[in-house]
Amino acid sequence: xxxxxxxxxxxxxxxxxxxxxxxxxxxxxxxxxxxxxxxxxxxxxxxxxxxxxxxxxxxxxxxxxxxxxxxxxxxxxxxxxxxxxxxxxxxxxxxxxxxxxxxxxxxxxxxxxxxxxxxxxxxxxxxxxxxxxxxxxxxxxxxxxxxxxxxxxxxxxxxxxxxxxxxxxxxxxxxxxxxxxxxxxxxxxxxxxxxxxxxxxxxxxxxxxxxxxxxxxxxxxxxxxxxxxxxxxxxxxxxxxxxxxxxxxxxxxxxxxxxxxxxxxxxxxxxxxxxxxxxxxxxxxxxxxxxxxxxxxxxxxxxxxxxxxxxxxxxxxxxxxxxxxxxxxxxxxxxxxxxxxxxxxxxxxxxxxxxxxxxxxxxxxxxxxxxxxxxxxxxxxxxxxxxxxxxxxxxxxxxxxxxxxxxxxxxxxxxxxxxxxxxxxxxxxxxxxxxxxxxxxxxxxxxxxxxxxxxxxxxxxxxxxxxxxxxxxxxxxxxxxxxxxxxxxxxxxxxxxxxxxxxxxxxxxxxxxxxxxxxxxxxxxxxxxxxxxxxxxxxxxxxxxxxxxxxxxxxxxxxxxxxxxxxxxxxxxxxxxxxxxxxxxxxxxxxxxxxxxxxxxxxxxxxxxxxxxxxxxxxxxxxxxxxxxxxxxxxxxxxxxxxxxxxxxxxxxxxxxxxxxxxxxxxxxxxxxxxxxxxxxxxxxxxxxxxxxxxxxxxxxxxxxxxxxxxxxxxxxxxxxxxxxxxxxxxxxxxxxxxxxxxxxxxxxxxxxxxxxxxxxxxxxxxxxxxxxxxxxxxxxxxxxxxxxxxxxxxxxxxxxxxxxxxxxxxxxx
DNA sequence: AAAATTCGGGG
DNA sequence: GTGTACGAATTTT
Numbered sequence: 060x061x062x063x064x065x066x067x068x069x070x071x072x073x074x075x076x077x078x079x080x081x082x083x084x085x086x087x088x089x090x091x092x093x094x095x096x097x098x099x100x101x102x103x104x105x106x107x108x109x110x111x112x113x114x115x116x117x118x119x120x121x122x123x124x125x126x127x128x129x130x131x132x133x134x135x136x137x138x139x140x141x142x143x144x145x146x147x148x149x150x151x152x153x154x155x156x157x158x159x160x161x162x163x164x165x166x167x168x169x170x171x172x173x174x175x176x177x178x179x180x181x182x183x184x185x186x187x188x189x190x191x192x193x194x195x196x197x198x199x200x201x202x203x204x205x206x207x208x209x210x211x212x213x214x215x216x217x218x219x220x221x222x223x224x225x226x227x228x229x230x231x232x233x234x235x236x237x238x239x240x241x242x243x244x245x246x247x248x249x250x251x252x253x254x255x256x257x258x259x260x261x262x263x264x265x266x267x268x269x270x271x272x273x274x275x276x277x278x279x280x281x282x283x284x285x286x287x288x289x290x291x292x293x294x295x296x297x298x299x300x301x302x303x304x305x306x307x308x309x310x311x312x313x314x315x316x317x318x319x320x321x322x323x324x325x326x327x328x329x330x331x332x333x334x335x336x337x338x339x340x341x342x343x344x345x346x347x348x349x350x351x352x353x354x355x356x357x358x359x360x361x362x363x364x365x366x367x368x369x370x371x372x373x374x375x376x377x378x379x380x381x382x383x384x385x386x387x388x389x390x391x392x393x394x395x396x397x398x399x400x401x402x403x404x405x406x407x408x409x410x411x412x413x414x415x416x417x418x419x420x421x422x423x424x425x426x427x428x429x430x431x432x433x434x435x436x437x438x439x440x441x442x443x444x445x446x447x448x449x450x451x452x453x454x455x456x457x458x459x460x461x462x463x464x465x466x467x468x469x470x471x472x473x474x475x476x477x478x479x480x481x482x483x484x485x486x487x488x489x490x491x492x493x494x495x496x497x498x499x500x501x502x503x504x505x506x507x508x509x510x511x512x513x514x515x516x517x518x519x520x521x522x523x524x525x526x527x528x529x530x531x532x533x534x535x536x537x538x539x540x541x542x543x544x545x546x547x548x549x550x551x552x553x554x555x556x557x558x559x560x561x562x563x564x565x566x567x568x569x570x571x572x573x574x575x576x577x578x579x580x581x582x583x584x585x586x587x588x589x590x591x592x593x594x595x596x597x598x599x600x601x602x603x604x605x606x607x608x609x610x611x612x613x614x615x616x617x618x619x620x621x622x623x624x625x626x627x628x629x630x631x632x633x634x635x636x637x638x639x640x641x642x643x644x645x646x647x648x649x650x651x652x653x654x655x656x657x658x659x660x661x662x663x664x665x666x667x668x669x670x671x672x673x674x675x676x677x678x679x680x681x682x683x684x685x686x687x688x689x690x691x692x693x694x695x696x697x698x699x700x701x702x703x704x705x706x707x708x709x710x711x712x713x714x715x716x717x718x719x720x721x722x723x724x725x726x727x728x729x730x731x732x733x734x735x736x737x738x739x740x741x742x743x744x745x746x747x748x749x750x751x752x753x754x755x756x757x758x759x760x761x762x763x764x765x766x767x768x769x770x771x772x773x774x775x776x777x778x779x780x781x782x783x784x785x786x787x788x789x790x791x792x793x794x795x796x797x798x799x800x801x802x803x804x805x806x807x808x809x810x811x812x813x814x815x816x817x818x819x820x821x822x823x824x825x826x827x828x829x830x831x832x833x834x835x836x837x838x839x840x841x842x843x844x845x846x847x848x849x850x851x852x853x854x855x856x857x858x859x860x861x862x863x864x865x866x867x868x869x870x871x872x873x
Numbered sequence: 874a875a876a877a878t879t880c881g882g883g884g
Numbered sequence: 885g886t887g888t889a890c891g892a893a894t895t896t897t
Contacts, residue, residue: 103886161886180886187886243884254884315883347890361882366890377882396884453890478887605889721879721894774879782877782896817896 063203064216065089066096067229068196069305070354070445071185080158082188085335085354087229093213093303096202098221101188103161104154105180106472113173119153124163131160141472145527150472158184178475189443190463192221196445197436199227212335228436235263235304236425239316240417244400248772248805251322255288257403258414259295262421263302269414270294275407282414289327295320299333306356306446308428310379313359317350318342349451356446360428363435363450371588383423386430392416433585441589454596455603461593462560462608471556474607485604490615494622496629496642498687503640503650507659508679510646511624515598518620520562521672525555526610540616541623547612557597557608564594565673628666628676635662641687725766726841729753733846743853750846758834767832768824773804785821792823810836
């Protein structure tokens with residue numbers, strides 16, 4: 060008797076069993092029980108496109124490659140009709156036995172003269188399965204088959220039939236947040252090899268716990284004591300196994316918590332075998348680290364927020380503290396973390412507060428994941444990527460995943476990923492980008508801002524820009540793209556594949572916006588945001604060298620049309636008598652100059668009447684005052700650097716860099732204080748006085764040495780550096796002195812008066828005394844750069860800060 | 874201007 | 885592993 064279940068897949072993987080590729084779909088049933096559905100009937104394949112008139116199937120079937128006693132061969136071929144970059148073609152599906160045979164066979168045929176193209180050999184097997192079966196992670200799937208016995212942590216159904224079932228999404232996935240605290244006497248620099256994990260916390264819907272291995276008196280019942288770090292790690296595993304989360308989440312856990320746990324477990328030869336198939340936590344180190352668990356979605360909520368939400372939330376830093384404050388209105392427990400190592404060693408009776416801190420971090424992480432869940436789910440639904448990937452990949456890959464998912468619906472064949480040669484070629488291709496109107500530096504009143512709604516997506520859609528519509532025969536000589544010196548045209552008869560997809564995104568979003576006018580919800584907001592982000596990423600995708608559907612001409616033409624349309628607004632605004640202050644890509648800043656808001660709105664309406672298709676110029680806002688600042692060296696206005704004062708009295712500041720950690724504490728401190736005085740108290744003079752006071756103290760070497768120490772982290776072996784920066788020179792000196800230095804070491808140095816190059820002026824803090832540091836360097840290269848942009852906004856010049864040593868001369872500026 | 878390097882998040 | 889992947893800012897040359 061076969062069983063039938065409805066379930067929601069969470070994680071997909073495959074294994075080779077008995078010389079067969081077996082797909083594993085881990086998920087929850089409609090009854091919220093964990094399950095794994097396996098499918099043994101999916102065959103790997105790729106496509107070849109024969110040149111016209113060539114019969115290639117027989118030849119393909121003869122291929123046999125033997126390597127290391129493994130034989131790869133073609134199992135089956137199948138003629139199919141497909142679209143490919145605007146053409147109707149006949150392709151051949153080439154089936155092989157195992158996924159690993161695909162690249163082997165592809166290697167054999169890649170240079171065959173009788174083929175026009177070989178493609179889709181580079182789509183990962185998991186992805187191939189999801190695309191072909193029409194399965195979207197988290198969305199309902201019906202499977203028929205029999206439950207069988209298998210060595211897994213969950214029941215297994217071997218499917219005979221498997222198909223998506225409606226738009227339904229997994230309700231209430233079980234989220235478990237966790238966080239570790241580590242022994243860390245050296246502040247920011249971390250040493251997984253030598254410093255143990257001191258505590259780990261969990262937070263779930265009805266679950267909270269902190270585990271630590273040093274005993275102290277406490278009444279907090281969620282604290283659990285174990286005897287050693289090794290036991291703590293064992294408990295970590297047990298708890299994950301008991302809790303059975305669908306999603307395990309942490310803040311930067313991809314690159315910190317999970318790799319740390321793994322590194323410490325290695326020390327004790329403990330296997331983190333928490334996968335639902337008993338496989339180990341998989342920490343992969345490439346440029347960025349990823350940590351995955353089979354059957355459980357590991358969600359690094361920091362990465363998701365940074366990538367996907369980054370542009371739509373307004374925080375100065377993406378630390379857990381500020382993000383949580385902004386999104387859920389809660390902050391971390393306030394505690395001196397620098398002191399944890401000391402307390403751990405010397406005053407364990409004071410550890411309780413650190414446990415509370417540890418738990419709160421998990422709680423905040425949990426709440427963030429919960430809050431972001433609609434956004435995460437919507438993105439998963441649209442692009443068809445599983446949760447862990449969503450936050451890790453760039454927008455280009457989100458776009459590509461979406462395109463690949465949609466391809467079967469349009470019967471489109473995917474182009475191959477570019478290889479080395481092609482990639483090099485693409486990397487050299489450049490074209491003129493967006494238009495930026497350089498502002499005249501200064502203070503302005505009554506500013507109206509307009510911008511094009513989704514300028515690039517609407518251009519791609521309205522002008523049908525696509526690699527497959529480029530240079531068609533039917534439209535030759537008709538409508539040309541405004542690219543100087545080039546003869547580009549795109550088909551105006553047949554809708555391109557990518558424009559069709561963009562249009563889909565746009566119309567879906569318009570529909571949602573309509574519904575939202577009646578009644579909004581976090582889900583609607585999330586859906587709308589995902590659709591918008593994706594549509595907005597298409598332009599970047601077209602010009603992204605790694606893209607399958609890369610199209611230099613389409614990207615270039617998009618930018619060209621963009622310039623055309625923004626120039627139209629600028630020109631007409633000037634003709635109508637407005638003063639155009641600034642413009643960047645898709646927005647225009649006008650000062651009213653005696654005209655009224657009504658005039659401006661009228662102007663906007665006139666523009667909109669003349670625009671084609673779905674293009675629209677929108678009203679962004681009105682600002683009573685605003686300042687555009689000058690570029691670094693002065694005479695021209697800087698691009699993308701301005702500050703606006705909103706009607707509500709908030710400052711909207713764009714383009715001012717925030718101070719990074721390799722600045723001296725004094726520079727950070729001054730910038731922070733100046734920002735506070737200026738933004739919160741609105742007292743420029745006070746800020747200036749304060750800055751001048753600090754500069755004066757610097758000049759007289761009165762600022763304590765600890766405030767002029769600069770910290771930089773060494774990224775690689777000292778000898779591997781080509782460019783010797785100050786920190787490299789210092790690292791070298793430390794090595795000569797017999798101090799331990801290597802990648803990851805925190806290098807501290809002070810810039811002194813002696814020497815010419817910065818690297819010669821750098822000295823170890825222990826080698827210098829109060830009078831040695833170089834006031835000029837700290838004034839001109841640290842403090843002034845940290846605040847000059849801010850003061851420029853307020854109407855000061857750099858010279859106002861640096862050249863007037865006594866404060867009397869400054870009074871004239873007020 | 875181009876090439877090299879670092880930071881961010883995490884303690 | 886169905887050859888893979890950060891992105892922006894900053895400093896040095």
